[in-house]
Amino acid sequence: xxxxxxxxSHVSVSEGALxxxxxxxxxxxxxxxxxxxxxxxxGLQLLLKYTTGATLVKGINGFEAEFKKSETSxxxxxxSAHMSDAAEYFCAVSxxxxxxxxxxxxxxxxxxxxxx
Amino acid sequence: xxxxxxTPKYLxxxxxxxxxxxxxxxxxxxxxxxxxxxxxxxxKIMFSYNNKELIINETVPxxxxxxxxxxxxxxxxxxxxxLGDSAxxxxxxxxxxxxxxxxxxxxxxxxxx
Numbered sequence: 001x002x003x004x005x006x007x008x009s010h011v012s013v014s015e016g017a018l019x020x021x022x023x024x025x026x027x028x029x030x031x032x033x034x035x036x037x038x039x040x041x042x043g044l045q046l047l048l049k050y051t052t053g054a055t056l057v058k059g060i061n062g063f064e065a066e067f068k069k070s071e072t073s074x075x076x077x078x079x080s081a082h083m084s085d086a087a088e089y090f091c092a093v094s095x096x097x098x099x100x101x102x103x104x105x106x107x108x109x110x111x112x113x114x115x116x
Numbered sequence: 117x118x119x120x121x122x123t124p125k126y127l128x129x130x131x132x133x134x135x136x137x138x139x140x141x142x143x144x145x146x147x148x149x150x151x152x153x154x155x156x157x158x159x160k161i162m163f164s165y166n167n168k169e170l171i172i173n174e175t176v177p178x179x180x181x182x183x184x185x186x187x188x189x190x191x192x193x194x195x196x197x198x199l200g201d202s203a204x205x206x207x208x209x210x211x212x213x214x215x216x217x218x219x220x221x222x223x224x225x226x227x228x229x
Contacts, residue, residue, distance in 0.1 A: 038157075043120070043206055043221050044159075044220040046218075103172060104218060105161075109157045109158070109159075
């Protein structure tokens with residue numbers, strides 16, 4: 001079984017400041033990890049994903065995340081926050097279900113607010 | 117072109133009614149999903165279909181019945197609606213590869229009065 005913990009349900013940063021959203025996972029098998037973003041009144045959109053290979057993953061809109069197996073973490077960062085980054089961010093872990101297809105387990109989300 | 121579409125976008129109804137939400141994807145994906153997002157934004161998978169076959173069925177009341185007429189469509193029918201069913205329901209699709217991305221629809225906000 002797999003699970004995801006997102007520390008901090010709300011994070012506020014000033015425009016231009018570093019964004020750091022925390023995600024820790026638990027998985028009995030090598031995980032595939034994802035960050036999704038949800039803008040107000042919209043569906044989820046993939047920001048980035050880690051499958052295998054390079055542990056530092058770059059995504060859209062200047063976001064990146066680093067997979068650290070020893071810390072079971074997959075924190076999301078962006079060097080300089082922009083007003084348009086205000087949204088809900090979800091970390092998710094994927095593992096093969098009993099039927100052989102994937103099952104995404106989501107964290108509880110972090111609402112990012114950007115202060116002008 | 118919209119990749120994953122859902123209708124309706126908003127649904128307001130009375131307790132005890134029966135309602136359906138429709139989902140269509142034009143990505144050629146084999147796998148489709150229904151998720152429920154509650155008022156605290158928590159997302160939980162409800163069902164998954166692969167090529168019209170049910171493959172994931174989480175602990176969901178049997179008042180909820182998914183139907184997949186073909187691999188591009190996955191509908192959700194809800195009988196005897198209850199207050200606790202109020203939520204945003206998202207449809208998603210993927211290639212079915214557990215390493216891959218899921219593409220989400222815009223959501224259907226269901227309000228049960």
